[in-house]
Amino acid sequence: MELYNDKGFEATTVAEIAARAEVTERTFYRHFVDKREVLFQPNALVDVLAHATAAADSLAPLEVITHALTEAAPVFEERAELVRQRQAVIAANPELQERELAKQASLVSTLDHALRGRGLDSATAALAAEIGIAAFKVAFDRWINDADQHTLARHIRETLDATRHLTAPAEHSATTDDASFQGQENAP
Template sequence: MSRWKPDARGRLEKAALELYNHKGFDATTVAEIATRAGLTERTFFRHFADKREVLFPGDSPLAALLADATAAAPVPLPPLAVLAHALAEAAPVFEERANLVRQRQAVIAANPELQERELAKLAALASTLAHALRERGLEATTAALAAEIGIATFKVAFDRWINAPERHTLAQHIRETLDAAGRLTAPDEHAAAPDDVGSTCQERGA
């Protein structure tokens, strides 16, 4: 069995995700992954340190991509608009691998330990964004808050895209969700003013 077959890493990833979803992450062995991919265990360990790294690769380009996109955003943009730009720039990383991304999320959703690892990954990305915003001259507390809002809204947008991929692209979901976050502190045009509420109560005999 040759270890030099093309796209070994991709085949191992595909085989692992299929097995994780079919048997469960904990019940799947590296030997089973390698066999399903038509490769050897030695080849698996040339690409991944362990079976968890299939889901959380150490060489993911996402953090660097977000940092670079944040730095490259036009200077006049406010913080949330900068984050919308950066996150939208990162969207193709997920969209180009949509089927594998959805399989990965299904595996994580079924395993509490993996969910904790995912939260840690998102926290690391928030730190990356906060640092990039500080590099743009934003005050540290404001940068940290904006980064946390950005990652939280990304998570909501990502979940919407995963569950309804035909509705919008991930980039569109990101922009919509960040727009919604920006409106959270805006006055509600439909809310009654205090005087209006009192008048309404009097009219109803309250």
């Protein structure tokens, strides 16, 4: 992190990292699968999500997700400063952003799996998992850039509420009537 902060991620060579840690480059690669992985180390998040999802009593999918994400919040809140620093490094480098997206995708997969374990059909589980993590991304982003220092848990709650408002109120019951589907043909 010192090196990444100092010179930037790209300008930091693995040789330098290894030297700083007083090991050889080869040893570095025995601990981390690649140069990026250093920043994505202990993925406690996966465990927390899986556990919290399984533990939740019989609730509606979105409630389960609310619960799981809220359980996960402290993982970040307890290390707020480190998390912000880390996020700054990631924000400055496309390769790291790709890796982060991959990690988030694995969270989706974790949630999906956990939801199915609760008896949800695979279609609903996949969708709920995607939406849950999508909401989490937004909440996390707001938390990071929040001048008011509100809790991550609070942002999560607000974002999930916003999700309900966003999708629920269809004033005109016309989800199927408008121009949205014109130009489509070739029904099977």
